[in-house]
Amino acid sequence: MLMRQPFVMRLARLHSGFGWAVLLLLTALALVVVPLLNQFVTPDSALYIPDWLVTLTGRFLCLALVALALDLIWGYTGILSLGHGAFFALGGYVMGMHLTHNRMETGTIPNFIQFLGRDDWPWFWVPFQSFWFTAVMVFLVPGALALVFGFFAFRSRVRGVYFAIITQALTFASMLFFYRTETGFGGNTGLTDFRELLGFSVREADTRLVLFMLSAVAVMLSYLLCRYIVTSKLGRVLVAIRDAESRVRFTGYNPLRYKLFVWTVSAMLCGLAGALYVPQTGVINPGEMAPANSIEMAVWVALGGRGTLVGALVGAGTVNGLKTWITAAYPDLWLFVLGGLFIAVTLFLPKGLMGLRQQMAGRSKQ
Amino acid sequence: MRGLSWKGAILLGLLMVPAVVVADTDGMSADERAEKLAEQQKKQTQTRTEGLSGEAASIVERLATDDWQAINDVVEELEALAAPETLPVLQALSDRRLYFDEQGRVLIEDPATGEYSDAITGETVEVASENLSQPTLTNAIRRGIRPLIGQLQLFSDDVATRRAGAEELADRPRPEMLGRLKELRAEESNPEVLRLLNIAIARLQLDASDSEERLEAVEVIADVRSARMKSELESLLETDAQGDPVEPDAAVREAARDAIEAIEERQSTARFLSDLVYGLSMGSVLLLAALGLAIIFGLMRVINMAHGELLMIGAYTTFIVQNLFALMAPQWFSFYLLAAIPAAFVVTALVGILMERGVIRFLYARPLETLLATWGISLILMQTTRVIFGAQNVRMASPEWFSGSVQLMQGVSLSTSRVGVIAFAFFVVALVWFVMNRTRLGLEVRAVMQNREMAAALGVSANRVDMWTFGAGAGVAGLGGVALSQIVNVGPELGQNYIVDSFMVVVLGGVGNILGSVFSALGLGVFSKFLEPVAGAVLAKILLFVAIIVFIQWRPQGIFALKGRAGDDD
Amino acid sequence: MSMMDTLRELGKREEVFSFLQHAAPSPALDTRHGPILYVEGVTKSFDGFRALDDLTLYIDDGELRCLIGPNGAGKTTLMDVLTGKTRPDTGQAWFGQRLNLLELPEHVIAQSGIGRKFQKPTVFEQLTVFENLELAMHASRGLWTSLRWRLDGEQQDRIDEVLALISLTEQAHAPAGVLSHGQKQWLEIGSLLMQNPRLLLVDEPVAGMTGQESEKTAELLTSLAGKHSVVVVEHDMDFVRSIARTVSVLHQGSVLAEGSMDEIQSDARVREVYLGE
């Protein structure tokens, strides 16, 4: 039976008191401490947080959001997607299109559109002039693609590795599509050279700080949303689907709806992540849709621990931190490290870092 | 060869290649192609005379001059003389390989060796190149030389040389040659040369004042269905300023119309055939790339994301074998490909066995984890290659016997390497089929894949069979790498381009079904080839993915469903 | 707030489609005219092999029927057909008078009141025993309701009751994956009870159970009969004898004999099939 309980109470039960305390603390850290240390501490102080670090962390937060989204579909529902890069990049492109409008003076169009032999914006570019339209499309475009693709894939009961492979084909095909100059998205250069967003210069450190804070808020809200989903009965149906899908069906649930729901939510979260990411990096190009990128996302989740939302966040942070450090310090080494991570995690850390304690305990008992 | 600019080489080369070459575009740079064509052309060019005497010698001697008028006279006299032995001189003149020194000796440079030989005596001479000058040529003279060369080539005993000559004349016949061309036609036995001669003669006769002769010419053209004569025929049908037909005789016009129709029909058949054959050849490449996967994924259900890298290792092994041959046994160089086949098989099989023993065997029950772990392996293999061989593509030289082209019918020809790949694909399929169906190993593999426990109970070591199956699948991928090395660039990312396609082939063909993979690979090749002109290469690819996804909706088991209870839930 | 509205809106949309779901078993199910299950002339072949061959079978409302037959007789395949897992080549299968089982997808069949226990026990291993039962509980299977679902006291009690019945109260919060084979059997039976179906299809329920446990199962199944219709497939003849009123013998995909246990045992054809005489 459905209890008409107040929404707030349901929310409050998402976490234990301790969990909420940690969450609040982290939020305060991102929204108060970091801005203070960045703005009001002198650069020579040990506590000073430089601008580049703020932007870097902001980008990491976006990637963490992707990990969260992927965990929802892979960790909880057991559906490995190797195409989440496409949803991320779509969100990025939507935002990029708006930013491109912003950088052009009225009446002018970017070179890559001129090269197509036209002197006005193509129809699918026009509405992105509006920020609010863009803000909606950030969710709708990846969501619609996911919905259509997912409907057909799930309906024909494509599962497991087959699903993984066709999602890889999906991102690959999208990449080819965006690489084409003819399609009107800037070809392999993509969209770049952004100037302003809502009147603020995206190159300014202050704007970057705000973007960082927005990313933090986005991650926190998305985390709560995911938490809400996985702790509900719906979440248990998802786990049941992961365990024995046919059994779910014979119990009377239609897995198609459930899968389609999380799949689409997951894609939308990725779109949001992409849209926040792009103004912070200043560029979006089809390279983001390369299959390799999407697979890398899987290792974030696997390293952190599938089926634990915190694990996804931890994993994304760890891998990307390592990547930033190693690609700068030992560029040749990175792919070895990444490859090694893939192997080590699957062989030795099936539950990821979050399962490490449990695993240790299990071992010492033996 | 260095003496030729590559554009010149292309031009010359094109003259030598029969009819329309179905362009072999992918994976080969313009330079590489030019080099190949120039090489073919070289084989048909004599680089020195066999000694000249008498009148020929006295005319050729006079080339040692800066005066272009004098040279023009010489060329005219040579034309009147029409002596085949002067051919090397004329060719050298046309290619700017003809020099003279202070003593007035006329010298020919051998483009391959850079040596000089005396045009009159035919003997090699040692000269310092700074003492040499070149005869002055005008473009008009050079234009005149080419048909002359063509005409002289027609006297050669060598079919290829005659064909080259006829080719030139079919393009640019000179009216005064008509009589001699007719004589030559009467003697010619080679059908291809005959065809070209007919075209040359018809082209000349089209301008004849006698309408009988013009009619005959149109009929000849209709007979040979030469695409290059189409525009001439079309111009016959045009009307002039007064609205009168250019061609006064109605019978000739009628014949021309028929001829155009015949030509167009031939053209569309040729296009269809060449698309088909080319599609098949693309399909064979796909097949070779996917076959190893069909074994590993199809039989063992192991998702091997490092499959592309196994292809790459096969290609690099070919590269190493090539270099070893160049270094240690240059005289056998043209056979390096044959040696590369077993070498690539063994090397990639070893890598595969290492992968299986080291990582994959611990993950058999967990397909998604296998996918991720093998992706990790692929990154490591790729980066290792990059560290050892560098990030750039390595240089592969196809052996000579593998670099020509084969004419399948008039207007449809295919580079030998592509034909070779088709043949090789079928060889590998046959091999796999044989091993799977006619050997003890194949029997054990099938037993283990169908029912592990049962096979184990019968004394088959499933563990060992897994290892060998994986090794064999990897080895077959290595063979695919050998083939790929001949048609695409060999670099560390080589495999990445094939991984998605290969999975598509296997999924489409029906997992576990090697025959299904054969059909789906060939089908995909042909399908995308026919789609390309309509949709463009990239869009064709996207459409293909969409089509596959739709296809899976309709038949989730692939083209050929696997029989039995496999596919049962969870 | 607008987001909540949208969600509610979407939630409503589901109800628009509810005619597709046959969610409520009782109104759609019409058993006034006799049997609850009609199977007529069902044939299913796999690659030319006829697993079901022109099979005809009727189950009355409230009946407990045993299906026996040698391995490969087609018993499990029949259940697959009835639950929508396998589509037969020809024939008819109706649940009551109105529901054509051959046209409905699996989850709709389940929702309309056919519950199934598999031959190989399948439970949701990563969920706890309690959660397994909760998911099975007879309630709306909709997406949006499941997002806001909470157990009320009555439902809680019902789960506890079933937990006690299947002797898994102590393991209630352990993941189902750690249960023994027999316990998984019980859990699956428990889930079936939670589902509260009109027709139970039970495939080899006592495999892996001790004698005592199988007695308990027999008791349970007999007590269900009357309110529910039950079809039990079992190889264990003692078990069959202990519960059976009517027994159908399946052989090579069709019904060879039907009757009481004694009639069946004296049937010459059945002896031939079982004993190879």
Ligand SMILES: Nc1ncnc2c1ncn2[C@@H]1O[C@H](COP(=O)(O)OP(=O)(O)OP(=O)(O)O)[C@@H](O)[C@H]1O
């Ligand atoms: N999906 C399938 N594909 C191919 N053959 C099948 C399939 N399902 C069942 N069969 C075959 O149909 C026949 C009947 O199988 P079924 O499982 O119904 O027998 P059963 O009566 O349940 O036997 P058991 O008592 O051993 O459980 C068997 O020979 C089986 O191999």
Ligand SMILES: [Mg+2]
């Ligand atoms: Mg059975």
